[in-house]
Amino acid sequence: MRIEFHQATRKFPGQIVFKNLNLKIEEGSKWAILGGNGSGKSTFLKTAYGALSLSEGEVSHHLKGQKISLQDAALKISYAAPYLELIEELSLQEFLNRYKDFRPFRSGVNAEFILEQTLLKEARKKKIRNLSSGMKQRLRLGLALFSAAELIILDEPTSNLDADGVQWYRNLLASELADRSLLIGTNYNEDEAFICDQSLRITDYQ
Secondary structure, eight states: OEEEEEEEEEEETTEEEEEEEEEEEOTTOEEEEEOOTTSSHHHHHHHHHTSSOOSEEEEEEEETTEEEOHHHHHTTEEEEOTTOOOOTTSBHHHHHHHHHHHSOBOTTOOHHHHHHHTTOGGGTTSBGGGSOHHHHHHHHHHHHHHBSOSEEEEESTTTTOOHHHHHHHHHHHHHHOTTOEEEEEESSOHHHHTTOOEEEEGGGGO
């Protein structure tokens, strides 16, 4: 998926997050969105997939050379962030069984495969609320990478992961991203953005 920002500005009362941003994220490209805490990188990522609207300017989405609506684009974008809420009252197995009805998995992927790849097979009967923060983060990342999406957006993906979890994340991203587009929001963390070859510093547009 290709995303284009045209004279894009996002601001809140008393704060300009970014302004006059012109950016083309080409299909299959891998971008690190850089910034410290509170810099606005999460806000930028949310405008990329439509969770937040721009204050001024335009963001457009293109698939196979054709411009598509934001509604259609949302079905082709997967997003993972440590603050993304899960359905805490469901067991892990129940959650995955329901999730696939709203967000299709990649070809050949099912709930059992995701449990295995996220190292959560033994926790399948646990309620989401009883999972550790690291287990929840592995679940979020697995859902993002194994979804049938053309654009993957990860915000601070190694949050709540220990050293083994960080290595698991690196292996997962390297093996499952394929030729899909990628945006990673990171606080200058090389472990998070190791695969990216282009970068955008949000503070350059404030």
